[in-house]
Amino acid sequence: MAVIVYIDADACPVKDETYKVAARYGLVTWVVSNSFIQIPKSEVIKRMIVDAGPDVADDWIADQVEPADVVVTNDIPLAGRVLAKGAHAVAPNGKPFTSDSIGAALAQRALMEHIRSTGEITGGPPPFSAASRSQFLQTLDQTITRALRSQR
Template sequence: MAPPITIFIDADACPVKDETYRVAARYGLHVYVVANAFLNVPREPWIERVIVSDSFDAADDWIAERAGPGAIVVTADVPLASRCVKAGASALSPTGKPFTDASVGLALATRNLMQDLREAGAITGGPKPFSPKDRSAFLGALDRAVMRLRRAEGA
């Protein structure tokens, strides 16, 4: 039997928490909202706020230790996504881009290259602003991920 579908949100600076709650409510899924500081979350029995220490990567470690088959991890953090995918979880960026075995290596290499270029002063800007199109792409990707895992539960 497949494990129940659970969603983990790497909540610090996550722009799609409300969208995740809507999808989780539709399918009756449990959501863990993980952060290193207090965040307001809806008072629902299926939404659980998890506050971890403020040590480096504490939220990432908490999520990675629990993510596996049946889990969907919402994060913009490429190293966390890599850890979760290797553990058998599904991982989605807030823009709806799924992280897979095939894509996470390239995403890590790109992230490291961009970090090196920023440190060298070659790039001074950050990522492009989050858009309504990104929000819509995320909703579609999360819905597809849930449906894929639900089909696997029935298999």
């Protein structure tokens, strides 16, 4: 089976970069969102618009993903589901989710949700930067290379 790239697209700042890297390898790329998102005209870039609602796009991706596929997401629970199926997950800032790091990431997310639920203002993520974009491109390329090698 061929490696497929999935983009959790609703708030993804690196869709264009993902298209370019995936195209270099000739990989089908699914752009998954719960609203219309313009995509380039391409035989290998496909759009899936799912119903609105929490985790509907995540559920669709998790149901479709196969071992060695690559998912671009900032959603930590989705990354955990993807890794559990033997696939790869990369955050838009270029940080790869791994089986070694996902437990701590899930725990940190739960802790921050608890702190926010008490009314504490925690701030948001750092601004997306050119360095983040560059790191993403490098990590995505490395991840796709690893995924393709695992299929040989």
